[in-house]
Amino acid sequence: MTLAIWNCLDIDGMNDSSTIINSEIAPSSKIYKGCLIRNSFIGEDCLCADDVVVDRSRLADHVEVGRRSYVQDSSFGFGSYIGPNSLVKFTDIAKFTSIAWNISIGGSNHDYGCPSMYTSYWWKKVFGVKIPDHNEGLTGTIGNGVWIGSGVNIMRGIHIGDGAVIGAGSIVTKDVPPCAIVCNQGGAAKVLKYRFSESLVADFLESEWWNWPKELIVQHSDLLSIKMTNESVKRMIEIKRSL
Numbered sequence: 001m002t003l004a005i006w007n008c009l010d011i012d013g014m015n016d017s018s019t020i021i022n023s024e025i026a027p028s029s030k031i032y033k034g035c036l037i038r039n040s041f042i043g044e045d046c047l048c049a050d051d052v053v054v055d056r057s058r059l060a061d062h063v064e065v066g067r068r069s070y071v072q073d074s075s076f077g078f079g080s081y082i083g084p085n086s087l088v089k090f091t092d093i094a095k096f097t098s099i100a101w102n103i104s105i106g107g108s109n110h111d112y113g114c115p116s117m118y119t120s121y122w123w124k125k126v127f128g129v130k131i132p133d134h135n136e137g138l139t140g141t142i143g144n145g146v147w148i149g150s151g152v153n154i155m156r157g158i159h160i161g162d163g164a165v166i167g168a169g170s171i172v173t174k175d176v177p178p179c180a181i182v183c184n185q186g187g188a189a190k191v192l193k194y195r196f197s198e199s200l201v202a203d204f205l206e207s208e209w210w211n212w213p214k215e216l217i218v219q220h221s222d223l224l225s226i227k228m229t230n231e232s233v234k235r236m237i238e239i240k241r242s243l
């Protein structure tokens with residue numbers, strides 16, 4: 001693995017506060033200040049504006065990533081771009097696609113069937129425990145020549161067809177056919193369903209697992225990171241009562 005801190009003496013558009021780790025960047029591309037480019041490939045005439053992160057990703061030629069945007073485990077095809085304050089994870093974007101600002105694409109789903117909704121990353125970080133990644137292998141795609149308006153949220157693993165239009169503020173939970181124009185149709189947030197049955201919810205709340213000492217959470221990490229059942233939640237209540 002190679003680590004380099006860019007210096008801007010001889011490369012136009014580069015800034016010495018950006019960090020490049022184990023990546024290949026075409027000389028004609030511009031990396032502005034505060035960026036982190038890691039384990040990635042960046043083609044010709046690309047632009048990463050201030051404070052952009054590109055991690056384990058591939059940008060083809062003529063791609064732009066707007067200020068404070070975050071691209072991880074994804075790819076952008078020739079001539080596609082995304083505006084500022086956006087996040088793209090686990091998504092392959094084809095060519096000539098225009099993506100506005102304040103966009104979220106491919107955020108992980110947390111398994112709400114388990115008592116703890118932490119992902120594997122957080123189990124590892126906070127408790128040092130390794131659990132399976134519930135989102136493993138779930139990659140979305142966005143076709144060629146798509147237009148995505150501002151403030152759109154596209155769920156993990158969704159496929160958007162070539163030439164589609166995603167209206168501003170849309171929340172996309174289903175695949176979109178080629179050339180379709182989709183927009184939110186409906187009102188404000190309402191209860192869709194509950195994570196557990198009514199009696200399980202009551203037991204779950206009684207367990208208050210989040211108030212257990214950290215050592216007990218680690219000791220019972222298997223209980224908290226598998227689907228909750230009548231038996232497992234009873235066990236959780238016993239643990240709480242033993243405190």
Ligand SMILES: CC(C)(COP(=O)(O)OP(=O)(O)OC[C@H]1O[C@@H](n2cnc3c(N)ncnc32)[C@H](O)[C@@H]1OP(=O)(O)O)[C@@H](O)C(=O)NCCC(=O)NCCS
Pocket residue numbers: 098099100101148149150165166167168169170181182183184185
């Ligand atoms: C989706 C979009 C392209 C549709 O444009 P249009 O074809 O001109 O559509 P209209 O304005 O004629 O609207 C048609 C209907 O859809 C509704 N509508 C339009 N855009 C909508 C949206 N984003 N969300 C929900 N409803 C929307 C309108 O209210 C209208 O409803 P009505 O028939 O009940 O009155 C456009 O509204 C849009 O969202 N553009 C994105 C702009 C943007 O984010 N630009 C960022 C820079 S790239």
